Amino acid sequence: MTQIDIDELHALTERIINSGVLGRSKTYGAILRYLVECSVKGDTPKEAAIAIDVLGREADFDVSRDSIVRVHIYHLRNKINLYYSRFGKQEKYRIEIPKGQYIINTLLNEEKSSNVSLTGKPLDRPSYTPWLVGLVVVLLIANLLPLGEDEPASVGTGSPVLGMQPWPAFLDDDLPILLVIGDYYIFGEVDDTGNVTRMVREFDINSSADLNRFRTNNPGAGDHYYNLDLSYIPVSIAAAMARIMPVLESKVDRVSVKMMSELETADLAGSHILYLGYLSGVDTLLDLMFADSGLSIGNTYDELINLETNEYYIGSSGLSGAESFQDYGMVSTFPAPNGNQFLLVAGMRDEGLVNIARQVTSPDSLAELAAELAPAGASSFEALYEVLGYDKTNFGGELIYTRPLDTKVIWETRLINQ
Helix, strand or coil: CCCCCHHHHHHHHHHHHHCCCCCCCCHHHHHHHHHHHHHHHCCCCCHHHHHHHCCCCCCCCCCCCCCHHHHHHHHHHHHHHHHHHHCHHHCCEEEECCCCCCCCEEEECCCCCCCECCCCCECCCCCCHHHHHHHHHHHHHCCCCCCCCCCCCCCCCCCHHHHCCCCHHHHCCCCCEEEEECCEEEEEEECCCCCEEEEECCCCCCCHHHHHHHHHHCHHHHCCEEEEEEEECCCHHHHHHHHHCCCCHHHHHHEEEEEHHHCCHHHHCCCEEEEEEEHHHCHHHHHHHCCCCCEEECCCCCEEEECCCCCEEECCCCCCCCCEEEEEEEEEEEECCCCCEEEEEEECCHHHHHHHHHHCCCHHHHHHHHHHHHHHCCCCEEEEEEEEEECCEEEEEEEEEEEECCHHHHHCCCCCCC
16 A cells, blocks of 8 residues: 555545545445545444444444445445546546455555466456357347247338437447447355355456455455356346347447456447446446436345435346346436447346347337437437336336436536535
8 A cells, every 4th residue: 555645645535526426426425535534544444334334324234135335335436446537647646445345545546456366377368258249149140049039129221210219329320339248257155175165246346356356355255265267147138139239230240249347448439339238237337327317226236216206116026036027127328429329228137138128129119218208309318117027028118217318417527516
């Protein structure tokens, strides 16, 4: 940890908070100040302490049943990174929250975290996942991949879908299209004999590099974790791609595929960005998706909150144990300042993702959406669909929420911090 004057640390903290990157909520600023004060005192707060002292939870708060602290820390870490990418290039010092810990580290801004394994070998190596996903795309287009009940959309050259929002922005120019797939890193938990007893998905550990840092910072707990070099994508991705790819058929030579875990900031500048996956997989695009949103992520990614009405939208797919389910699918689209378009198509769970992919490729659904947005004349918007079904079979989705998005709010250099 680089030594930094306490007054300068406090000033840096306030610059981050006042920059607006933490959004409208005061919670992230409160957590950041709390962690800074703990670091100044040499304290390492526990997860429960943050929940009680900052988030107002009761003294019997159970970290094993409520992930609210991990969720907030995850987003705070991304928001701090956003500050340095937008405004912090002239900062002498950089502050960061190490993965798996609740402390503040400071380092010189030009310092980079090491990306080596426990053996000292580089972790960077070629990834073959995009090639595999590319093969899936080819098979989907050729209708060679069985998809069960959800067949690909029939979108020909003259289909009205091609001229309906949000698709013209993707089809009417020569920019490349980057299809971003929401993937997840998983690792193994081993017993005392070194045998892997189960596979683990942890919110704050999204790569082998993250796992390496966690093991280094937590030698007790980390000794029981093992890098399996394994990631996965939701099973609904195939069905969602089968709906989306026919729309892009005329531009298929410009479509490339990348995993969210491999997405870099530079990828966002020169390509149209199309995300497919769970809400929990939006990862680095989450701040853009919710910068001007009328919705907010709740305690988990199976929960959205309407900020105007305070209504909760809670998905039950795979959670209630019942055969009937309720899920949600969300779409958000807006242009970047240089003209490339963002389209994020996300479900809380598989049923929501499959249904929202169907909604954005259906002429009737897009016409209904356009009618809802017509009074505002909005081409940048977000929409939420409620999906009801039984035994993993969708019985249709209902449009329950729409809202125009202000592109200036999404991309302006300073956001309103309330």
